[in-house]
Amino acid sequence: MGLMNNEPRGSHIVIRDMDIDDMATVFHLGETLFTSGELPILYRTWDAYEVTNYFNTDPDFCLVAEESGDIVGFALGTTFEKEGSPWKYGYLAWIGVKEGQQNRGIGKRLYRELERRMKEEGVRMVIVDSESDNKDALAFFQRRGFSVAEEHIWLSKILRRKGQKGKRTKNIKNQRHKE
Numbered sequence: 316m317g318l319m320n321n322e323p324r325g326s327h328i329v330i331r332d333m334d335i336d337d338m339a340t341v342f343h344l345g346e347t348l349f350t351s352g353e354l355p356i357l358y359r360t361w362d363a364y365e366v367t368n369y370f371n372t373d374p375d376f377c378l379v380a381e382e383s384g385d386i387v388g389f390a391l392g393t394t395f396e397k398e399g400s401p402w403k404y405g406y407l408a409w410i411g412v413k414e415g416q417q418n419r420g421i422g423k424r425l426y427r428e429l430e431r432r433m434k435e436e437g438v439r440m441v442i443v444d445s446e447s448d449n450k451d452a453l454a455f456f457q458r459r460g461f462s463v464a465e466e467h468i469w470l471s472k473i474l475r476r477k478g479q480k481g482k483r484t485k486n487i488k489n490q491r492h493k494e
């Protein structure tokens with residue numbers, strides 16, 4: 316396997332299927348990436364069930380990047396079909412590369428392998444979602460050929476308990492700061 320342009324000489328990164336022994340490592344690596352202060356309001360939650368559920372449902376779309384025995388990245392995805400559509404869709408739920416190892420082409424290789432597998436399964440469209448302020452991820456996906464074709468806005472509302480006082484928040488931005 317040849318070296319990627321932006322891969323340092325001497326490194327040897329292997330993209331392979333995630334196996335059962337990798338699950339704890341992947342979960343903890345994800346914790347450092349998805350539960351940090353930078354991604355506080357992602358509507359989906361990173362937890363151990365995300366790893367086990369994707370692994371149980373679609374092990375073929377659960378990949379890790381390994382370097383010298385260390386897991387340095389992962390991608391978890393699945394495929395689905397929609398009623399009324401002849402297409403099969405791919406969904407990349409989570410992709411992450413260890414801090415300090417980013418920008419070396421690892422994410423690119425993980426995505427490329429996932430896409431190759433999805434294509435082989437007959438997928439016609441791959442979907443990803445990201446927070447609108449996750450600029451790194453958006454730049455990464457755009458470089459992979461994704462366009463911001465659909466804008467999906469999610470709203471949230473705090474359900475106050477009986478007797479709880481406080482003004483209604485006017486918009487999500489204010490709400491984020493208050494909570």
Ligand SMILES: CC(C)(COP(=O)(O)OP(=O)(O)OC[C@H]1O[C@@H](n2cnc3c(N)ncnc32)[C@H](O)[C@@H]1OP(=O)(O)O)[C@@H](O)C(=O)NCCC(=O)NCCS
Nearest residue numbers: 409410411412417418419420421422423451452454455458
């Ligand atoms: C997004 C992420 C997976 C990318 O992985 P990575 O290994 O750093 O990306 P790569 O080194 O393979 O970069 C691939 C390309 O994206 C570009 N890219 C990566 N980070 C970038 C950034 N911060 N700004 C602009 N471009 C960027 C690279 O320049 C490269 O471009 P190329 O295609 O011209 O070579 C990684 O940054 C990450 O783990 N982020 C935190 C978790 C996250 O937000 N995941 C996405 C939501 S689930």
